[in-house]
Amino acid sequence: MIRFIFLALLALVAAGGDAEAAGAKLAQVDDLKDRRIGVLQGSAHVEYVEKTWPRATLLQYNTPADLLLAVKTGKVDAALSDAEPLREVLREDKTLGVLGGNLFSFPEGVGFRKENTALLEQFNRFLADLKKNGVHAEMVDRWMEKNITEMPVIANPNPGGELVVGISDGGLPFVAIKDGKLIGFEIELSERFAAYLGKKVRFTNVDFSGLIAAVATGKVDMIVAAIFITDERKQSISFSDPYYEEATRVFGLKKNIAAYGTSITDADSGLPFLERAAASFHSNIIHEKRYLLLWEGLKATVLISIFATILGTLLGALVCYMRMARLSALNVPARIYIGLMRGMPILVLLMLIFYVVFASVNIDPLLVAVIAFALNFAAYSAEIFRTGVEGIPTGQTEAGVAMGFSRLGTFFHIVLPQTVQRILPVYRGEFISLVKMTSIVGYIAVQDLTKASDIIRSRTFDAFFPLILVAVLYFLIAWMLMLALEYVERATDPQRRREAARA
């Protein structure tokens, strides 16, 4: 069954990828003026496209992997990309080609919080040293030209303190994940700087569009993510001296670009379907131990789901108690809380808690995710509990009280067992939807299942396989958790208990 769904989805996506893009082939860069152009959200490319081709349709994507997917499926006619990562992509994917030459080039710098001038100055001194002793040129040669993906050993004995570096895994040569470890030019640069400071480095993987916010609010000490030094960005953060000069190029499907002629075929498309699937499986899961990423992501997703549910249930019980209290000092705040939580998108809540509430606190994003989802879940579960409790005839409470149970005892021995039985089906649905909602935690740099697939996509440039894989994994998690709750439901059903006792 699962295999069938998988194959059907794959076929569907593949069909989408073959769709012919509208319009004539692109001969030169200016042909883009009225086309659909994809860019990375928050990058300097946005501004460039808006200024140069005001009539073009601008589509912004969150990660390089999404951008690539958009190009391959024909959602955009062409996309802008930094030249270095693009080189990696083109090496892997023969269906893609570049259009024209360099559009422009920009210096790239490390971003710091404006107040943190000390660290900025230290970095500039470090960078000057690096350039003077030739290490910088050697790094550029290794990562950019020779395409060597081994990290050198950087001596850093007895580090004291921590340097938190915000990165965005846009792929080689700057940042990528290989064998479960971060590699790339910027990783090496950061590690060398940490060694220079005598500190231990810790990386936080953030979506590119969230980087500036992360450093401006002090979530990270500095951001190293091939960021162009622009005047606009200088208003929110300060930049180091440039460490690389990055060109920008346009790329698209070869078949849409005049320069490549008509005889372009996908080298892989000749292979039988199963072999292609096997190759995808190998490159997306086995190669460079990418299953480790998926495993870590899976753990994060399950961890957030379960702890948010437990915490949310407890908090929900409290809110429910307050909501049902006669005292308006209790029930009014509960009403407001429930209204607020149910009216706010969980993503907004997540970002608010991470970037505003805990702005200057060094808190594990995983914990923030648990808190945010628990807060949200509490509002829903409080209302579920309330309907459950109100559904129990008051006569039974009276009978319990009249026979000598305290109010609390009546609740625990008589009302609660019946409530649990009643609300479990609805509660189960709410829980499953929570599991799926956690897929947005990538926004605050938690590497969950969805984020893991993004990372793999940014490395393998295979858009389809990782997406379908995580879809299947989410389904499996939801299914197993559902089975577990169904078991609880059956175990607490008094009728079944009796039948079990009789058997």
Place this chain on the structure above:
Amino acid sequence: MISIEHLSKHYGDLCVLKDVSAEIRKGEVVSIIGPSGTGKSTFLRCLNLLEQPSGGAIHVDGVDILARKTDIAKVRQKMNMVFQSFNLFSHLSALENLTIAPIKLKGLDRQTARTKALDLLRLVGVAEKADHFPHELSGGQQQRVAIARCLAMDPEIILFDEPTSALDPTMVSEVLSVMRQLARDGMTMAVVTHEMEFARDVSNRVFYMDEGLIYEEGTPEEIFGNPKKEKTRAFVNRIRTWSYRIGSPDFDRYAMNAEIEAFCEKHILPRETRYNLALAIEEILEIYKPDLRTAALDLAVTWSEKTDALEVTFERSGEWPNPLESDQPDDFGMRIVRRVAEAIDYRAADGKSRLVIRIGKN
């Protein structure tokens, strides 16, 4: 065992209990009767504080249960309650309904509690259904389980709040016979009930409640045989009344007749009786007609469910001579009246003249 002094209960402006004082002694069966809405259930529910009294004092075995320091839960354990709607715990089997409180509140071990519960279920005749859940039992069975549930806590007194009102007529007797059995065994009981026979046969004392008071109190013989007060008498004889005021000779005869018809319909009076009643009223009004211009006439029909007696009363102010005797006694109308009446009584005293005609059965 329980003494109640000047108990009162208000809901906002509505006064349900005005001033109730009473005593319930050990081993006694007290029945509380009275029309609906006179505070019988409220009175009972005040005794175990399911309703918080607005004023007065309640002592159980000398303990003031309204005192702040009294552990009311402890008091309730020896004064259990049977409800109109049974209120069994629907997630527990009949047996578990009996064992939960002894296990959780008295710390009885499971086995002892189960053995005792089974004995009690046997006592009330539902041992066969011990494993059944409340929704699988009939109303009568549920109520018997509820009584057994009370007994499981070894109470000193059981409060019954209209225990048979929610039952099909066919199931009433099975519950009543369990209650009779309990009374014989010497259980102290306070029973709010509409079952007059039960109240008369089983109780030691009867409280008739009306107007938010214990209106009359006595032995069943006193209350049912010889009630001292008007309302009590009307209640125990199950007297139903209909009244109408005629203010002028041009009154709406058809509206009045329709009301009489509806009254007879409601109490299922036989066709013959209805006909006789209508005839008597029509003829008497004919006789009274000349005077209607000067004095208003109050017409009342009363019917006692218990004695099956139907009476019609004509009353007006002023001491008038008996109109049935004054005129022509051989009048055709008068002959009809005498034929349908079983008894005729005329009294003119204290500024009032009253004619009472008892309608015969055929």
